[in-house]
Amino acid sequence: MIYDCTIIGGGPAGLNAALVLGRARRSVALIDNNQPRNAVTHASHGFLTRDGVTPTEFRRIAYNEVLHYPTVEHRPAKVTDIRKLHDGFQIITDSGETIESRKLLMATGLKEVFPAIPGLAEMYGKSLFHCPYCDGWELRDQPLIVLSDNPKVFHMAKLLYNWSRDLVICTNGRSVLTDKQKQVLDSRNIIETEQTIAAFHGSEGKLRQVEFTDGSRINRTGGFVTPQWLPQAVFREGLGYETTELDGIRTDEMGKSTVPGLFAAGEAASGAPSQLIVAAAAGSMAAAGINAELMEEDFA
Known part of the structure; x- marks a missing residue:
């Protein structure tokens, strides 16, 4: 046939x-x-x-x-x-x-190909996502992390600001934001860091903390990752x-x-x-x- x-x-x-x-x-x-x-x-x-x-x-x-x-x-x-x-x-x-x-x-x-960061795979689809339009509503008003070494992370930060004002933008060791973009983020109290993430900590897929390679940690309950x-x-x-x-x-x-x-x-x-x-x-x-x-x- x-x-x-x-x-x-x-x-x-x-x-x-x-x-x-x-x-x-x-x-x-x-x-x-x-x-x-x-x-x-x-x-x-x-x-x-x-x-x-x-x-x-x-x-x-x-x-x-x-x-x-x-x-x-x-x-x-x-x-x-x-x-x-x-x-x-x-x-x-x-x-x-x-x-x-x-x-x-x-x-x-x-x-999707993600960075090899401990905890990421366990939390992806539960408290870490990639699409704000798909999952931004569920994470509204929560302290969020955005992990991306893509220059479009600036667009992502502005987009997510509509769902949460408590944002930390992490470019994971890369410098992809311009000085002007950093100034715009600072004016909205959006924190940006170029530190490398060592691990995501939590349980049952729910994020609690983000650990950086310098040993410091921040409390976050969700976020978005660009694969x-x-x-x-x-x-x-x-x-x-x-x-x-x-x-x-x-x-x-x-x-x-x-x-x-x-x-x-x-x-x-x-x-x-x-x-x-x-x-x-x-x-x-x-x-x-x-x-x-x-x-x-x-x-x-």
């Missing part, structure tokens, strides 16, 4: 694309290895009618809705290779299965698609890449983290683009 479309990735972008294509009566193979990036998150926010939903519950509801459509099939596997064919794609999984389809949608998302973002899956060498400055797959507004028949949606296209609702919307747009392309080919 040759599917109309194979979707790689079972996050909000891939699942919403599968929903739209299923409703369009397109045959879809949805490949998902069940390793979502937000698995450690206690709840997801900002998605109307699903505010506060856990990632597990979101996926359960989504799969129940998507697989209601008989032309959508779920393949719980990991993709190991993709080959471009003359009129489509051949996808090979770690189970040894080979799937062929006319179109391919990459919705594989991103993976390094990398593509969850990379098939650029085999497929030859162009990428953005953030290593996302370059697409147009409908998710179409520079490779005929290849589409991308969500974080796989943007190269940056996004909220559930934004990724889902991108998946819906890409599905519409895929269906339109299939339609034109069928009528050609």
Whole structure:
């Protein structure tokens, strides 16, 4: 069987694309290895009618809705290779299965790489987060730490000031703030330090103290960390698609890449983290683009 479309990735972008294509009566193979990036998150926010939903519950509801459509099939596997064919794609999984389809949608998302700081992994998703729009409300008015060696930390500090006025900005050994930016932070009583963090201390995922390498400690109950973002899956060498400055797959507004028949949606296209609702919307747009392309080919 040759599917109309194979979707790689079972996050909000891939699942919403599968929903739209299923409703369009397109045959879809949805490949998902069940390793979502937000698995450690206690709840997801900002998605109307699903505010506060856990990632597990979101996926359960989504799969129940998507697989209601008989032309959508779920393949719980990991993709190991993709080959471009003359009129489509051949996808090979770690189970040894080979799937062929006319179109391919990459919705594989991103993976996070954090500094190797003791305590960080245990608290990430419970009291340390990366997205203020996702978790700022839950940490409102608390004493917060912001850990980032990215120049965009100044923007993060200004953004978080709306949720908490008790902020400590740590650039972890790097000098990334300008003198003018430091003056702006000082004028708002936002503390900034270039000290290196030695450890996060707390229990059951709840932050209590931040320890620096000079032995000093400060009391904090939560905070935000900027990780390094990398593509969850990379098939650029085999497929030859162009990428953005953030290593996302370059697409147009409908998710179409520079490779005929290849589409991308969500974080796989943007190269940056996004909220559930934004990724889902991108998946819906890409599905519409895929269906339109299939339609034109069928009528050609």
